[in-house]
Amino acid sequence: MNSMTDAKLSPGDTIGILGGGQLGRMIALAAGRLGLKCHVFCPDEASPAFDVSAEKTVAAYDDEKALRDFAGKVDAVTYEFENVPGETADILASLRPVRPGPRALSVSQDRLSEKTFLRDAGIPVADFESIDSQNELDDALTRFGGRGVVKTRRFGYDGKGQIMIRAREDAQDAFSRLGHVPTILEALVTFEREISVIVARGLDGTARAYDVAENVHENHILKTSTVPADIRSATAAQAREIAERIADALGYVGVMGVEMFLVRSGEEERIIVNEIAPRVHNSGHWTEDACLVSQFEQHVRAVAGWPLGTAERHFDVTMENLIGHDADAWHDILSDPGARLHLYGKAETRAGRKMGHVNRLRPIKP
Amino acid sequence: MNSMTDAKLSPGDTIGILGGGQLGRMIALAAGRLGLKCHVFCPDEASPAFDVSAEKTVAAYDDEKALRDFAGKVDAVTYEFENVPGETADILASLRPVRPGPRALSVSQDRLSEKTFLRDAGIPVADFESIDSQNELDDALTRFGGRGVVKTRRFGYDGKGQIMIRAREDAQDAFSRLGHVPTILEALVTFEREISVIVARGLDGTARAYDVAENVHENHILKTSTVPADIRSATAAQAREIAERIADALGYVGVMGVEMFLVRSGEEERIIVNEIAPRVHNSGHWTEDACLVSQFEQHVRAVAGWPLGTAERHFDVTMENLIGHDADAWHDILSDPGARLHLYGKAETRAGRKMGHVNRLRPIKP
Structure with missing residues (x-):
């Protein structure tokens, strides 16, 4: 434990974000609300996150000089994708707090390390x-x-x-x-449902898991996340507890997505963890409207070393990804009083490209 | 009615904002969520809105060349303060849709025009x-x-x-x-309470008033806004109806704050309109957390020519301005699960300066 690892940001400080896609953009919007600046580092000149951030660096992730300059201008570093090269993380971590830490990256970048880590931590895996x-x-x-x-x-x-x-x-x-x-x-897992838990863990070790989402994929891309998942409350509690346990075992700081399978044998519901994503997660976008504190704000709070907020949920919700020309329906979505539109400001609509999402809210079913 | 007056923006288009303070900043954050870009025009190099916007112009409001360049780069223009010089508005309005329109500015910039307009529209004034x-x-x-x-x-x-x-x-x-x-x-008005209504009006003429806020000032600066106001429901309905009527009478497009006095004679509650602000308004900051659609998002929707969202409220709330060193309490506020912190990213804390605000939420009292 050194002083850099413990460092807390102050209002007005700058969070450096590796990656300029929609996740970086939504982190930057959440940071802006809390009076923090963002500096986005991304090789792609047309990065959506640039448009809502105070500073940008357009450079390759292995450009050591650019990385060092970037670190000199920010107070902490986070990232929106798990394939940050190890050397990139190491250079930055030698200069500034990197949250989540490099260990979360190295574990999650390699399926063998990931599965081994989870099994060793007593987490059920295939x-x-x-x-x-x-x-x-x-x-x-x-x-x-x-x-x-x-x-x-x-x-x-x-x-x-x-x-x-x-x-x-x-x-x-x-x-x-x-x-x-x-x-x-x-091993092949015959599962009934795909579920996920978004968990945040603060610098002080507090872990807060959001409610369980039930996910539907189309062509291997997330299509919808519905909350609450149609599972027993004891199973849901167990899923959240597993996510918190993983975050604790990693000494994690930030928001993490934990993808799980729900396996049924008769009346028994069992959870198997499929993979972890050391970042804000598509299956947590519902938190932006159904909760007061979104996964993005939680992540910013954690990265800044600030107290986490509540993960309480105030609506039932289905998040639907707007993929490719799905986003052409934006006007109809805006006209629906129960629908909350999010668009990522991507210039070009392409098949399979995530252009935005919509959260459809319902009163909580008692 | 010409085609420019009717113009609707598309996702990815750019809203130009005159003024780079906290109101412009919060408009830009709301626009970012909807996939719109912002270009902020402000003479002050240290403008908080610059940090969350795609483009900025640092120039004086009477710099005609800078105004024309700015207009050439944006798809519609709005503003965060009512004292935009008439000539500035006229130059911009000759090139791009300006919303709210120049008439709202000219009426509200001059107390005589404002009071005359209101009286002529049948609105009760002193x-x-x-x-x-x-x-x-x-x-x-x-x-x-x-x-x-x-x-x-x-x-x-x-x-x-x-x-x-x-x-x-x-x-x-x-x-x-x-x-x-x-x-x-x-004339001096002996009022019991100060209240205000935030009303949005879309390009299609739809008007949506939010619930009535009760305001407390300290040293002539807004200190708190509490919703609902402690007034009869019939009076509240009347206040909202007055605000919508004013917006209609102006052919207004955007969000407007209407400040009113509640005058009591025995059991009778009467409303007198004090002034109108043709912009998002400090007494509407509570909408950011107590409603799904904030005043900032409504304003962006209206300026873009998009459908308005619902003005429904989901919490009782007290908004408190963080003035000067009030903002030093940010860490305690973050630790309170019922409190939602907003900071403006202003570099320097000065007495009397609005540094942020906090929305304290409560379940709606039935």
Whole structure:
């Protein structure tokens, strides 16, 4: 523990954000409300977060000089994506507090480290094995009953970098099709629902989990998050407790998304953690309107070393991502009194691109 | 009615804001959420709104070239203060839609025009007379029973530019003390409470008034706004209806603050309109947390020509301005789960300077 690790920001200080997409933009908007400045670092000149931030740096994430200049101008650093290169994080962490810390990044960037960390922390995960060759894959599949998902250890997202194996022929050349990179094999989980928990943990160790969201994906991209999830209240409490336990085990500071599967056997509901995202999370966008303190504000508070706010929820809600031309419906959405529109200011509408989201609110069902 | 007057913005378009203080800042934050860009025009290099806006122009309000360049880069223009010079508004209005329109500015900049407009529209106001000399003042005071408030017609704010006359000696040299400028004499109103209504009116003529706030001033600066005001529901409905009527009579587009006095005679409650502010208003900051759609978002929607949102309120609330060193309590405020902190990012704390505000929320009393 050194003084930099403990550093707290003051109003008027500057948060540096790596990544200039919609998540960085929403962090910056939340920071602005609290009187903090943001400085966004992103290689893409057309970054949506630039438009709502005091300062920007357009440079590559491995541009050491630009990183050092950036660190010199900010009071703490955070990031909106988990694939921040380790060296980038190390350079910045030597100069300024980086929150969440580099450990959260290194654990979550590698599926093997992530799963191993979770299992060691007593968190329920699917069985998994490290796979470094086609032979290892074939051997492991024997132990997994011939079924499983083989995933690259790094840089997978939105269903990319993984192959589902339901029969022996699915496994053929799988290691080569994934590019001869380190992978893991995970047991197939027959789940009833996908759920997630957004948890915030402050510099003082306080952890606050939001209510559980139930997520629906389309083409491997999140389509909707509905809160509350249609699960038992004891299961929901357990999901939140698991998320808080993970944050504690990592000594985490900031907001984290924890993706889980709900597995049912008869009346029994069981939770399996799928993955963690060391950042604000798409499945937490509902907090912007259904709670007084959004995940973005919680993240800003944590990164600043400030007290967390309440995670209390005041509405039932369904968040719907506006993907590609979904966003063309903005005018109708604005006309609906129960709908809260969020647009990201992206210049170009492309298929599969997240352009915004809408939170549809309902009174809390007693 | 021409096509510029009717112009509607699209997501990604730019709103130009004259004035870079906290009101401009909060407009920009609301615009950011809706995917709009802001370009702030302000002579002060240290303007809080710059930090959350895509573009800025640092220039004087009478710099015609800078105004024309600014107009060329934005899709509509609004402002955060009512003393925008008429010529500035005219230059901009010749190039881009200015919302609220120049008429709202000219009416509200001159207390005589304002009071005359209100009286002609059938809105209850205190008796008043135009005063252009000490002789006229002395004469008028005779008709007003020797009592009244003499106010400069232009540029008064926070109690500046006015003299209270309760006895003949108060009137002595009043005209000269106010600088030999055109003034008006208003009858003294013995009021029980100060209240205000924030009303939004869209390009399509829809008007939406928020609930009535009860305001407390200290040293002529707003200290708190509490909602609901402690008045009868019929009186509250009347106050909102008056605000909507004023907006309609002006053909107003945007958010307006209407300050009123509540006058009591026995059981009877009567409303007198004191003044209108053609902009988002300090007594409407409570809408940011107690409503889903804040006054800032309503203003952005109106300026963009978009549908207004609901003005429904979900909490009882007291907004407290953080003036000068009040803002030093930011850490305690953040620790209070019922308190929502807003800071303006002003570099220097000065006595009397609005540094932020806090909304203290309570469940709605049935």
